[in-house]
Amino acid sequence: xxxxxxxxxxxxDAYGSSYTSYRLYCNGTFHGTVRYREFxxxxxxxRAVYPAAELPAFPPKKLFNLSAAELSGRRHSLEKYMQNLGxxxxxxxxxxxxxFMRKIQxxxxxxxxxxxxxxxxxxxxxxxxxxxxxPKVSCEELLQLVGQELKLPIELVNFFALFVAVExxxxxxxxxxxxxxxxxFAVVKTNAEEPTPVxxxxxxxxxxxxxxxxxxxxxxSGGLRIVIRKNYWDSSYDSEILESHxxxxxxxxxxxxxxxINRGWTHPTVDQKRHLESLQQKGSRKEFVQVAQSVKGYGSxxxxxxxxxxxxxxxxxxxxxxxxxxxxxxxxxxGQVKQEAVFRVIRMRCWRLxxxxxxxxxxxxxxxxxxxxxxxxxxxxxxxxxxxxxxITIHSDEAIWISSCLQSMVEELMLQKRGLKxxxxxxxxxxxxxxxxxxxxxxxxxxxxxxxxxxxxxxxGNGNNSAFEEIRDEDL
Numbered sequence: 271x272x273x274x275x276x277x278x279x280x281x282x283d284a285y286g287s288s289y290t291s292y293r294l295y296c297n298g299t300f301h302g303t304v305r306y307r308e309f310x311x312x313x314x315x316x317r318a319v320y321p322a323a324e325l326p327a328f329p330p331k332k333l334f335n336l337s338a339a340e341l342s343g344r345r346h347s348l349e350k351y352m353q354n355l356g357x358x359x360x361x362x363x364x365x366x367x368x369x370f371m372r373k374i375q376x377x378x379x380x381x382x383x384x385x386x387x388x389x390x391x392x393x394x395x396x397x398x399x400x401x402x403x404x405p406k407v408s409c410e411e412l413l414q415l416v417g418q419e420l421k422l423p424i425e426l427v428n429f430f431a432l433f434v435a436v437e438x439x440x441x442x443x444x445x446x447x448x449x450x451x452x453x454x455f456a457v458v459k460t461n462a463e464e465p466t467p468v469x470x471x472x473x474x475x476x477x478x479x480x481x482x483x484x485x486x487x488x489x490x491s492g493g494l495r496i497v498i499r500k501n502y503w504d505s506s507y508d509s510e511i512l513e514s515h516x517x518x519x520x521x522x523x524x525x526x527x528x529x530x531i532n533r534g535w536t537h538p539t540v541d542q543k544r545h546l547e548s549l550q551q552k553g554s555r556k557e558f559v560q561v562a563q564s565v566k567g568y569g570s571x572x573x574x575x576x577x578x579x580x581x582x583x584x585x586x587x588x589x590x591x592x593x594x595x596x597x598x599x600x601x602x603x604x605g606q607v608k609q610e611a612v613f614r615v616i617r618m619r620c621w622r623l624x625x626x627x628x629x630x631x632x633x634x635x636x637x638x639x640x641x642x643x644x645x646x647x648x649x650x651x652x653x654x655x656x657x658x659x660x661x662i663t664i665h666s667d668e669a670i671w672i673s674s675c676l677q678s679m680v681e682e683l684m685l686q687k688r689g690l691k692x693x694x695x696x697x698x699x700x701x702x703x704x705x706x707x708x709x710x711x712x713x714x715x716x717x718x719x720x721x722x723x724x725x726x727x728x729x730x731g732n733g734n735n736s737a738f739e740e741i742r743d744e745d746l
Contacts, residue, residue, distance in 0.1 A: 302374035
């Protein structure tokens with residue numbers, strides 16, 4: 271999980287005493303405000319369950335009021351603490367942590383968030399699945415309820431997941447996958463009310479914190495929606511849904527295939543297009559999906575345009591997308607795509623996020639005043655050839671979303687290595703339930719099973735968050 275703490279606020283408690291509140295962000299969206307005392311209580315509760323070696327250092331209490339500099343230092347330390355917790359699948363899955371996250375998220379919604387009502391979850395074609403539910407329903411529970419409403423067989427439900435999207439002109443643009451412990455309708459409520467300046471971010475400006483970077487698309491006039499979409503990258507899983515003879519499962523795949531074609535993400539040949547149009551007119555949806563699987567770009571997820579990459583040269587324009595096991599960056603010269611840079615996930619040694627004004631970004635030679643105005647970057651160390659590693663940077667306001675997608679891709683690969691399928695309940699961070707993070711100093715965590723690649727997901731701008739295992743020769 272990517273955690274960040276934004277600006278602080280001075281608030282009054284029930285007794286009229288002032289206190290400092292910290293704005294916590296989870297995977298790029300506002301989660302809730304938290305007092306230092308609540309962070310401290312969380313730490314103490316975790317200490318009662320987990321050995322000290324599994325917990326990061328917690329910023330100590332102070333006897334006197336903090337100066338502005340000390341307050342800034344505490345904010346940074348608390349952010350680092352949450353980032354380190356986000357590396358441990360065990361802690362993310364723990365009832366203690368999940369109840370902490372749920373409590374502060376629901377508190378942010380206010381007192382009018384208690385009554386059951388009519389809520390909608392959407393398909394990618396804009397059709398709504400209407401449910402009468404308690405708005406405090408968790409992501410896992412809501413996914414099951416949507417499956418029941420659609421009459422999707424229970425064994426197929428976990429092939430799908432819930433995402434947050436922004437809707438504009440009848441089209442949904444995804445920007446976050448919801449963690450099982452999150453409250454979907456709370457995410458919509460609290461972030462719909464967040465300031466979203468054009469070309470800016472979701473959330474308030476926070477001195478360059480990585481929290482300040484979901485995307486400029488949040489400035490659109492459309493609202494936020496919860497969307498159901500398939501939850502895997504390997505398109506071979508489609509066959510399990512198609513062969514299950516579930517009309518609902520097939521229809522969900524059909525909707526995604528049509529959406530991808532309409533967006534220009536897949537590129538059928540003239541003959542393929544003619545064949546697909548014929549099948550669509552006949553209502554042969556299973557055959558439509560089977561033909562679509564052979565179309566170039568099937569199963570890909572594209573990010574909004576306007577990003578740049580420092581490969582092969584600085585500030586090369588690109589519109590990255592993910593497909594299968596690859597991060598693909600079309601390289602534009604004079605507005606025209608000349609070639610594509612294909613980066614295999616298994617050759618990424620590690621990656622990190624940084625904000626454009628962070629000390630790390632400046633240190634590695636990128637200007638804080640990026641010519642395209644991006645607030646965030648994702649940097650990954652890539653194995654270009656045997657014994658040749660190179661850091662590659664993509665400047666994009668969707669860096670957190672890109673990183674989250676890469677993480678889910680790696681987790682899927684690890685599940686496959688262990689002989690497991692993706693259609694199973696997942697951990698609190700969307701993982702398979704195996705701890706794959708690192709210690710606070712970036713060293714390997716000593717997992718008992720050797721995997722081909724472990725990546726960092728720590729949302730830090732100081733460059734100290736590379737967590738990886740060796741890429742083995744047979745993986746190249």
